Amino acid sequence: MPRGNWAGKKVIVTGGSGFIGSHFVEELLTGQANVICAYRRDNRGVLPQLPVSDRLRLAQVDLLDEKALRVVFEQEREHGGIDAIFHCAAVSGSVEFRRDNFAQIIDANMRAVSNILMVARQFDVRDSILLSSSDIYLSPTTNPIREDDDFKTNMHYAQDGYYLSKMYAEILAEAYRMEYGMNIFLPRLTSVYGPRDNFEVGTDRVVPSMLTKVADGQNIEIWGDGSQTRTYMHVKDVVHAILQMVESGKYHTLNISTTEIVSIRELAQFVCAALGEPERVTFDLDKSGGRQSRTLDVAKLYEVIDFEPRSLRDGLSDTADWYRRFRLNR
Template structure:
């Protein structure tokens, strides 16, 4: 069957059953909030204790029971560099199991529109900047998280295969670095932005004179507020149809040094900022080319400064419920 035969994107039925897999995570919870605010009235989701997505029979039973018309697959086993590097088998097998079970069940039960969410780590470590969608499978992956990346690449291929074989208008989106309410602020497992928020907020509360960060502060990174990501997901579901994954980001980046300055300002830290240059910097730059997303009619709305202030406010108000 031809790819996406005869389908034209359009406004989704707000009353139709809509399943958000991973609805308690950073991205999934933001998508749930976005769908609620957009008027969707039949949302469903299950925690991992209620539905183990690695259990194929249970997943098929859930789809038979709820018969969703739309699905966003935001569920995944995720972790930082250390976890990915230490447990590559877990990240590969568990994510493949989740994806295959959900995608097969969705196909079996006639899901009309499905959005698979990946990660910018699918692209080669030394991809040309900014990274276009065409860079996929053109070079070697970052070794510390290659197993997770391969699982996500398999998901993209699965979406494309379903389009070719069954003609279903399913799509994939690849976000840049995400942050916002519900993020992981743990000392061991957090990514750079929540880690900086925690570090500088602690320093401000304790009245510390100095905060020391790893590296030179020169690497450039791109950050997207998770509420913008959620808005982009709904926009793509209603306005985009194609086999190629779509990068989701802001199209601009900044240095880690500049990022640290924004965080310090947001939390009210006024002490010195030092850099331990004996520690590694990592990849010099990681910026997504978002021209395909822009052509589909969407651009990010939340500035980084505003987004950081929003995230700091959430962090301070949810200390008791923080993940990790």
């Protein structure tokens, strides 16, 4: 869905062998961009799923290695330089991992963001896009949550390395924008799902976890009564929305979400239906299901995008098709 603005542009995508990053690589190639897929490792076998194209170059690099990252940009400077960088790489994990390893996560994610912004400034990259998260709204005061309900008005501490690193990234981006006049975009993502999602043990991602349990004939266990509500956006719609956010240039900070609000119980039912399996859902009422709701205000988003994100049912059907092809046959 890129509308032609990316044709002939040179773009680097960090975390290109990851979930969201791989879809940026794919869509930018569709938009006729020249793409550098920067990755540290491909332990999930994502790279072979990318399109074959002479406009795609792979660059294995550790973002914590400033010198190695600089070499990638220096090589491209000889051929016109980089027009945009989409920073999708991040260390995350389950709630427990983020709590128990929060020093490691903060350190890795902070240094990566610092290095990315530094080389983007030094090599005159026109647009820098840092994927942020709705997790930054730790204690929102608005419902639905607006973009201005952020660290500028409501900052909180939590022993959560991912949350703290995303907060740091936004603060540093704001500082770079003010001091150096850089064009930096911060899309704040709702829960994202879709093909090539992360099914690794310990990531604790909701949709992959549910898909795996249903496919293995197990029950989906929901903490609480399942009435807590969330929003979920298909990864391709997320990518399309962010590309149009950058193309329009209207907002540098933007909630990326859908208007479809579903309960955790409904999500489990939809996952079972997507795999053509009977509902196998249990509830543990002694455990907390977390925040009762998290809904983002998307009024500004709909000023930017020219499409309607797909329904959760349709998106899960697409995800289930990919899961059958690439996961069940491994």
